[in-house]
Amino acid sequence: MSAVVVVGAVLLGLLFAASVRLAGPGERLVVLRRCRIRRVPLGRMVLVLPGIEETRRWPTEPVELLVGVRAETRDGADVRVLVTLVLDVDPPRPGTAYxxxxxxxxxxxxxxxxxxxxxxxxxxxxxxxxxxxAVLDGSRLGGPAGGVVDRFVLDAVEVLLISASRPSRAAGPARAAGDETDAGSRR
Incomplete structure (x- = not known):
């Protein structure tokens, strides 16, 4: 009888340990079931049903992003733009896909x-x-997870003088039609 009680207590302890999740500072946990946000608990400790529910982290404090893109301007210059943004992330919405x-x-x-x-x-x-x-500073960002740009810093704009999309003349001299300089063509 006492062995059954001990085994039962151990199993209950393991089940409790498997169902407790803790959120770190500056984040909250969202509880998912089948990849949809089921609930958004307010505390740092969350209880889930092991094997049925899972948790993911969601930021509650502003997030700093460093974003770099490469694009061509309207007048045809190939540029790289590097920006730093501080974003306020919207809270999660229960019932939506995560x-x-x-x-x-x-x-x-x-x-x-x-x-x-x-x-x-x-x-x-x-x-x-x-x-x-003007496009990003203070703007509202939509999409699956929304947010607001709090701070915008344009870190760098790099003009690429030789574009990868355009043919380069620095590739070397063109070969004549009868010119065979291949190593395999030597006898």
Missing amino acids: VAPVRALRAVVERKLIAAVRERDLDRLVDRDGGVR
């Missing part, structure tokens, strides 16, 4: 940044009023 919030926001920022570069000439990219700053 997406990793930071990854989803990064994809939205990259698309907006590429569109902003393509709509402007090279000399207008860094303008305070009409540059890429």
Whole structure:
């Protein structure tokens, strides 16, 4: 009889240990069932049903993102743009499909940044009023996980003088039609 009680207590202890999850500082846990947000508990400790529910982390504090894109401006210059953003991530919505919030926001920022570069000439990219700053600074980001851009820093705009999409003349001299300089053609 006492062995049954001990085994039962051990099994209950293991079940409890498997069902407790803890959130770290600056984040909360969302409880998922079949990849949908089932509930969003407020505390740091969450109890889940092992094997049925799972948890994912969701930021509650502003998130800093470093985003770099490569695009062509309206006047044909190939550029790389590097920005740093601080984003406030919207709280999770129960009943919606789960997406990793930071990854989803990064994809939205990259698309907006590429569109902003393509709509402007090279000399207008860094303008305070009409540059890429005007598109992202203070803007609301939609998508699967929403957020607001709190702070925007344009870190670098790099103009690529030799574009990978255009043929380069620095590849070397063209060979004549009868020129065989292959190692296999020597006798």
